[in-house]
Amino acid sequence: MSDTLVAFDDVLASYDPALGLEVHVELNTATKMFCGCPAVFGGEPNTQVCPTCLGLPGAMPVVNGKAVESAIRIGLALNCEIAEWCRFARKNYFYPDMPKNFQTSQYDEPICFEGWMDVDVDGETFRVEIERAHMEEDTGKSLHVGGATGRIHGADYSLVDYNRAGIPLIEIVTKPIRGAGAKAPAVARAYVSQLRDLIVALGVSEARMDQGNLRADVNLSLAPKDSGTLGTRTETKNVNSFRSVERAVRYEMQRHAAILDSGGAIFQETRHWHEDTGVTTSGRPKSDADDYRYFPEPDLVPVAPSREWVEELRGTLPENPVERRARLQAEWGYTDLEMRDVVASGLLGPIEETVAAGASAQAARKWWIAELTRRANDAGVDVVDLGVSPAQVAAVQALVDAGTINDKLARQVFDGLLAGEGTPEEIVAARGLAVVSDDGALGAAVDAAIAANPDVADKIRDGKVAAAGALIGAVMKEMRGQADAARVRELILEKLA
Amino acid sequence: MPEITRDEVAHLATLARIDLDDAELDHLAPQLSVILESVASISGVAGDDVPPTSHPVPLTNVFREDVVRPSLTPEQALSGAPASEQQRFAVPRILGDEQ
Ligand SMILES: [Zn+2]
Numbered sequence: 001m002s003d004t005l006v007a008f009d010d011v012l013a014s015y016d017p018a019l020g021l022e023v024h025v026e027l028n029t030a031t032k033m034f035c036g037c038p039a040v041f042g043g044e045p046n047t048q049v050c051p052t053c054l055g056l057p058g059a060m061p062v063v064n065g066k067a068v069e070s071a072i073r074i075g076l077a078l079n080c081e082i083a084e085w086c087r088f089a090r091k092n093y094f095y096p097d098m099p100k101n102f103q104t105s106q107y108d109e110p111i112c113f114e115g116w117m118d119v120d121v122d123g124e125t126f127r128v129e130i131e132r133a134h135m136e137e138d139t140g141k142s143l144h145v146g147g148a149t150g151r152i153h154g155a156d157y158s159l160v161d162y163n164r165a166g167i168p169l170i171e172i173v174t175k176p177i178r179g180a181g182a183k184a185p186a187v188a189r190a191y192v193s194q195l196r197d198l199i200v201a202l203g204v205s206e207a208r209m210d211q212g213n214l215r216a217d218v219n220l221s222l223a224p225k226d227s228g229t230l231g232t233r234t235e236t237k238n239v240n241s242f243r244s245v246e247r248a249v250r251y252e253m254q255r256h257a258a259i260l261d262s263g264g265a266i267f268q269e270t271r272h273w274h275e276d277t278g279v280t281t282s283g284r285p286k287s288d289a290d291d292y293r294y295f296p297e298p299d300l301v302p303v304a305p306s307r308e309w310v311e312e313l314r315g316t317l318p319e320n321p322v323e324r325r326a327r328l329q330a331e332w333g334y335t336d337l338e339m340r341d342v343v344a345s346g347l348l349g350p351i352e353e354t355v356a357a358g359a360s361a362q363a364a365r366k367w368w369i370a371e372l373t374r375r376a377n378d379a380g381v382d383v384v385d386l387g388v389s390p391a392q393v394a395a396v397q398a399l400v401d402a403g404t405i406n407d408k409l410a411r412q413v414f415d416g417l418l419a420g421e422g423t424p425e426e427i428v429a430a431r432g433l434a435v436v437s438d439d440g441a442l443g444a445a446v447d448a449a450i451a452a453n454p455d456v457a458d459k460i461r462d463g464k465v466a467a468a469g470a471l472i473g474a475v476m477k478e479m480r481g482q483a484d485a486a487r488v489r490e491l492i493l494e495k496l497a
Numbered sequence: 498m499p500e501i502t503r504d505e506v507a508h509l510a511t512l513a514r515i516d517l518d519d520a521e522l523d524h525l526a527p528q529l530s531v532i533l534e535s536v537a538s539i540s541g542v543a544g545d546d547v548p549p550t551s552h553p554v555p556l557t558n559v560f561r562e563d564v565v566r567p568s569l570t571p572e573q574a575l576s577g578a579p580a581s582e583q584q585r586f587a588v589p590r591i592l593g594d595e596q
Binding site: 029030031035036037038044045046047048049050051054056062063064065066067068085087092094096099142143145156157158159160161162291293295296298300301302303304305 | 508509512514551552554556557558559560561562563564565566567568569570571574575577581582583584585586587588589590
């Protein structure tokens with residue numbers, strides 16, 4: 001049974017999409033959220049469990065301070081307020097992925113709230129507002145036996161491994177994202193991708209989507225165009241790649257529109273994403289079972305981060321990736337197009353290091369984007385794996401700046417670098433690449449060029465200085481490119497004055 | 498005054514996986530109402546200057562160092578399980594959905 005879909009452009013003619021994203025980040029702490037069991041991935045089943053994470057009677061949880069620190073740092077990086085005082089809460093439900101019959105989470109007092117992140121899509125910035133980021137614990141893993149293998153439907157019984165139960169999770173929830181229109185799928189993707197960059201920069205999680213360290217739930221609803229209302233949403237669970245986030249949003253937009261167009265109604269439900277076929281299927285309708293009867297966790301005392309601690313943690317934040325790009329562009333004076341090329345090539349870091357090593361931003365861009373990227377493409381490798389370091393690029397440019405070599409000779413220095421012939425200085429010496437600027441040698445070549453091109457010489461004598469280019473070219477050719485072009489020009493003009 | 502209806506008791510019983518028949522609901526709903534009213538009378542005593550509290554001990558920020566401590570062995574972990582297989586807890590077929 002396949003869903004009826006409406007063409008994407010037709011969806012936008014009639015409806016405004018609203019997105020919501022819930023991203024779970026598994027922290028990379030050494031231990032679990034509330035006990036000292038290791039929080040590593042891939043152990044033998046039930047080897048990382050203790051009375052606390054198994055919910056045995058009498059066991060008492062104690063909060064992992066490092067996880068709270070990571071939660072606050074994530075919140076600060078997302079421009080959130082940090083609660084002065086907040087509690088954990090029990091989310092009660094009966095499903096054996098939590099042996100306690102509740103998940104320890106936060107309810108109406110999240111540790112981080114009211115933040116935002118700016119997301120770049122094709123040069124346009126969307127501000128994604130963050131509703132909250134709260135602390136909770138991961139669940140165990142179930143294996144369903146009998147019936148259709150691995151699936152819940154038709155399973156005879158289930159086998160549960162609680163190694164993952166209790167690993168610290170931060171759930172980051174956006175407010176409804178409206179106004180993205182046709183870019184809604186791209187905005188969803190860009191948000192998750194840039195959120196991952198941020199998490200990686202913070203160093204708080206491995207943030208591998210393929211391993212489930214970072215999991216996205218995608219909420220989507222459609223409202224009649226320009227109505228300003230919000231429609232009924234569906235929640236597509238565990239969409240585990242950036243590309244799938246984009247595809248899932250697109251698919252749900254097209255599916256919702258078909259139902260609404262035919263006069264039907266969307267039911268609030270969870271949906272499953274199928275990576276292989278690129279469709280969602282109905283999961284579970286919203287029901288009475290979603291009454292989780294949250295109440296404050298009596299076994300954990302409240303968390304009240306001091307403002308001093310919060311400010312101390314703010315001091316540990318890495319520069320926001322979006323702000324970093326904006327700052328570097330301003331510092332370097334790149335055009336939007338130049339900047340986009342640099343970012344798309346992944347050369348922000350190498351260029352930054354090259355500039356730090358003394359090269360101008362334009363020179364650094366020229367060598368990395370024009371010269372080295374071309375060579376990397378020829379060699380079929382990534383430019384950062386080519387084997388030329390930012391320090392070497394800066395050293396080559398220093399030789400150009402000093403007039404020792406020109407750009408053309410610099411290319412031969414890169415040949416030498418790639419061939420492992422030593423430092424740029426050594427290569428210039430060994431290959432005899434230094435530019436000749438001594439007037440004796442240059443003067444002879446200039447005289448020869450004038451003699452060989454009398455008509456050009458006459459034009460210059462008549463004041464047509466632009467014609468000097470032809471003579472400079474002739475001298476450069478004679479000197480096999482190793483002449484100081486500026487000095488050659490001066491000599492020509494002196495001799496023909 | 499807080500009052501809990503028979504329907505609410507039935508709903509809570511379902512959520513808590515407690516099987517109550519009609520007679521038990523008739524019997525328990527009024528009793529729970531009395532309990533709620535008794536507890537509610539405490540809030541009548543508290544003045545506006547007494548905030549509701551979930552934690553009687555005025556402690557905050559009790560944190561643990563992020564240092565690994567020994568876990569149980571799988572044998573110990575599974576020793577209380579009614580059934581186990583492949584070093585995992587065996588549980589009845591699940592009709593709900595993953596959270
Ligand atoms: Zn444990």
